[in-house]
Amino acid sequence: IDIEVVAETGSTNADLLARAAGLARPVLRVAEHQTAGRGRAGRSWLSAPGSALTFSLAWHFSGPLRELAGLPLAVGVALADALGALGVPVQLKWPNDVLRDGAKLAGVLIETQAAPGGGVWAVIGAGLNLLMPDEMEQRIGRSVAAAPWLAQMDRNALMAQVLGVLATNLGQFAHGGFAPFCARWNRLHAYHGLPVVIIDRGATLHEGVAAGVDDGARLLLDTAGGRIAIVAGDVSLRVR
Ligand code: ATP
DSSP states (O other), X not given: OEEEEEEEESOHHHHHHHHGGGOSSOEEEEEEEESSEEOGGGOEEOOOTTSEEEEEEEEEESSOGGGGTTHHHHHHHHHHHHHHHTTOOOEEETTTEEEETTEEEEEEEEEEEEOTTSSEEEEEEEEEESOOOHHHHHHHTSOBOOOHHHHTSOHHHHHHHHHHHXXXXXXXXXXXXXXXXXXXXXXXXTXXXXXXXXXXXXXXXXXXXXXXXXTTSOEEEEETTEEEEEOOXXXXXXXX
16 A cells, blocks of 8 residues: 655545546555545535544455445444544444544545546545534534544554554455445444434435444335335435
């Protein structure tokens, strides 16, 4: 894995996506500060200098794109493993968030590009809040979490720990897909048995009781009309 550390950039995901077609090896790109961090569907991910660990990892998968549907959830499991081992227990929110005490501690954004020699380059971005200055929380406008204990750790050591766990899990995902992660994800599910709504740009699509995910990484929702399985696209989940 090639490792790059930059003081500042717009978005590590954008940087690696722009180069994905020419990559020969996996690349980890870490930014001390991101000025235009991205979330899903054009949303933004905010951080202040020194407040977060922000990085992207470009990883090649030989299968077709559709096999990557469960990747954001598998990455969530890997982050939860890494954080748990560092003394920060977390839970997962479908499809792509890591929560601490019910508030968002980290987000995952995966963007893909066909690889010229076959398969897909997945650019796996993550932002992990270490400190949360008040003015940033106000700008985000919702309850957010931080991990001040990790902010005291050497940043390289923290990144190395996370990268080690992530790489192991990506290898497992490449061989077995999401299935080997399913039970682990369900043990970490933040909203198991709770009433939730699934929304798309503000509009409610479904409501029901969250019953975990299946081995295709779909959210199982017990609705008035029976159990349905929701594909992780651009939809978001809210607790009712
Ligand atoms: P949601 O979290 O609203 O269900 P989502 O998981 O789709 O939606 P993402 O697109 O992954 O959200 O992340 C972007 C959203 O995360 C922003 O719209 C904002 O609400 C929130 N956000 C932005 N910066 C941070 C941060 N540093 N910590 C926690 N949350 C943040």
